[in-house]
Amino acid sequence: MANRPDPRDPADVTLNPLFARPGEARSLPRFRIGEQPMLPETAYQIVHDEAMLDGNARLNLATFVGTWMDDEARRLYAEAFDKNMIDKDEYPQTAAIEERCWRMVADLWHAPDPETTIGCSTIGSSEACMLGGLALKRRWQESRRAQGKPVERPNLVMSSAVQVVWEKFCDYWDVEPRYVPITEEHRTLDGHGLREHVDENTIGVVSILGVTYTGMYEPVAQVSAALDEIQKETGLDIRIHVDGASGAMVAPFLQPELAWDFRVPRVASINTSGHKYGLVYPGLGWVVWRERSLLPESLVFTVSYFGGAMPTFALNFSRPGAQVLLQYFQFLRLGREGYREVQQASQDVAKFLAAGIGRLDAFELWNDASDISVFAWRQTPGHSRNWTLYDLSDRLRQKGWLVPAYPMPDDLADMTVQRIVVRNGLSRDMARSLLDDIEESVRYFDKLTEPLPDAPRSSYHH
Numbered sequence: 001m002a003n004r005p006d007p008r009d010p011a012d013v014t015l016n017p018l019f020a021r022p023g024e025a026r027s028l029p030r031f032r033i034g035e036q037p038m039l040p041e042t043a044y045q046i047v048h049d050e051a052m053l054d055g056n057a058r059l060n061l062a063t064f065v066g067t068w069m070d071d072e073a074r075r076l077y078a079e080a081f082d083k084n085m086i087d088k089d090e091y092p093q094t095a096a097i098e099e100r101c102w103r104m105v106a107d108l109w110h111a112p113d114p115e116t117t118i119g120c121s122t123i124g125s126s127e128a129c130m131l132g133g134l135a136l137k138r139r140w141q142e143s144r145r146a147q148g149k150p151v152e153r154p155n156l157v158m159s160s161a162v163q164v165v166w167e168k169f170c171d172y173w174d175v176e177p178r179y180v181p182i183t184e185e186h187r188t189l190d191g192h193g194l195r196e197h198v199d200e201n202t203i204g205v206v207s208i209l210g211v212t213y214t215g216m217y218e219p220v221a222q223v224s225a226a227l228d229e230i231q232k233e234t235g236l237d238i239r240i241h242v243d244g245a246s247g248a249m250v251a252p253f254l255q256p257e258l259a260w261d262f263r264v265p266r267v268a269s270i271n272t273s274g275h276k277y278g279l280v281y282p283g284l285g286w287v288v289w290r291e292r293s294l295l296p297e298s299l300v301f302t303v304s305y306f307g308g309a310m311p312t313f314a315l316n317f318s319r320p321g322a323q324v325l326l327q328y329f330q331f332l333r334l335g336r337e338g339y340r341e342v343q344q345a346s347q348d349v350a351k352f353l354a355a356g357i358g359r360l361d362a363f364e365l366w367n368d369a370s371d372i373s374v375f376a377w378r379q380t381p382g383h384s385r386n387w388t389l390y391d392l393s394d395r396l397r398q399k400g401w402l403v404p405a406y407p408m409p410d411d412l413a414d415m416t417v418q419r420i421v422v423r424n425g426l427s428r429d430m431a432r433s434l435l436d437d438i439e440e441s442v443r444y445f446d447k448l449t450e451p452l453p454d455a456p457r458s459s460y461h462h
């Protein structure tokens with residue numbers, strides 16, 4: 001929710017006289033729609049100039065979201081920005097391409113039977129996670145009701161390092177979140193301590209492929225093995241949803257032998273962000289269920305399609321269709337080998353950066369980008385009392401780089417880390433410049449004889 005208007009903002013937006021066309025107002029209300037229309041060129045200039053002050057997307061090493069595509073993709077985008085994904089009847093080809101794409105993704109994740117698997121596109125992983133979670137909840141409720149058991153107190157088990165969407169899911173849909181704390185010894189949800197967290201009210205366990213804080217994979221097969229043991233002991237048959245927002249479009253190409261997907265029988269559903277390592281511009285996610293029976297019928301609605309009916313399961317109604325076409329473009333353009341090369345190139349750059357940062361006395365790596373091309377580090381304990389990673393983040397921002405620093409989740413909240421997300425488009429040369437800037441900053445900070453005043457702490461969210 002937006003804060004109240006900043007009182008330092010003047011009430012009006014003033015317009016450079018050079019930009020205002022004859023007869024147009026030179027000043028416009030900031031928080032009210034103006035009375036009169038203006039020419040599109042003038043409106044463009046105002047919006048363009050204000051947006052220019054945003055950070056440079058290519059230097060934003062905080063985000064996982066795609067910031068570069070081929071020119072042909074941009075052309076396709078411009079041709080398709082008016083398509084509404086929900087209008088399956090009006091845009092049947094876009095609807096057909098959507099289905100083709102989720103089937104391709106299901107195949108990539110080893111869905112056992114292409115005939116009975118089911119999936120859809122979403123606006124991003126957040127919506128996809130909500131759908132995965134809702135299916136777990138509804139399935140648990142239906143099975144409990146069939147046994148005449150109460151359904152009032154569902155819970156979901158996950159690591160304390162989950163992305164905020166899972167907190168939202170639990171809050172919005174009245175599910176108790178049960179967080180398994182991560183520690184120095186157990187840096188991800190690895191099955192350790194699971195027994196104390198699950199019970200007959202557990203709707204599922206979330207495994208993250210590419211933990212947002214660090215980029216590390218949670219060992220899905222190991223979590224599954226722990227649940228097998230729990231089932232032997234208690235009879236509870238608990239399914240896994242894999243939140244592969246970033247990793248589900250990396251592991252199939254960089255770690256094809258790693259069994260984290262539908263090869264693990266307990267995995268009921270998987271989500272990913274098409275707009276992260278799916279390499280599409282923002283506004284696209286995917287969710288796939290192993291088989292139709294895992295997505296309760298009661299959650300599915302129908303929309304009209306070719307004069308017939310098409311099942312849909314979504315939180316949004318209207319949503320842009322262009323990104324789905326862009327995903328299909330990328331699947332055609334890159335093929336499996338192209339995806340492998342792009343992800344490998346990002347990982348090479350990330351490992352290069354991690355090695356360079358790990359070599360500095362000031363830092364200790366938390367992980368080294370060997371899962372997805374993301375890694376985090378902390379200040380070496382005792383290195384300096386005069387500066388923190390927040391100061392480094394602040395100084396790098398002066399050079400245009402966005403490299404966030406933030407506390408780890410509960411139980412490790414005393415630890416501050418800094419993280420780099422390498423995406424397609426960060427070249428080795430750019431990485432070299434970033435490393436130079438980090439080294440120069442550390443040299444500068446290490447000459448300080450007194451502590452810096454507190455640096456602004458970015459309100460960075462996971």
Ligand SMILES: Cc1ncc(COP(=O)(O)O)c(C=O)c1O
Pocket residue numbers: 064123124125126127129163165208210211212243244245246273285462
């Ligand atoms: C593990 C994980 N889950 C979910 C999300 C939310 O994804 P989206 O931004 O596509 O909604 C993210 C975003 O970073 C994430 O890292």
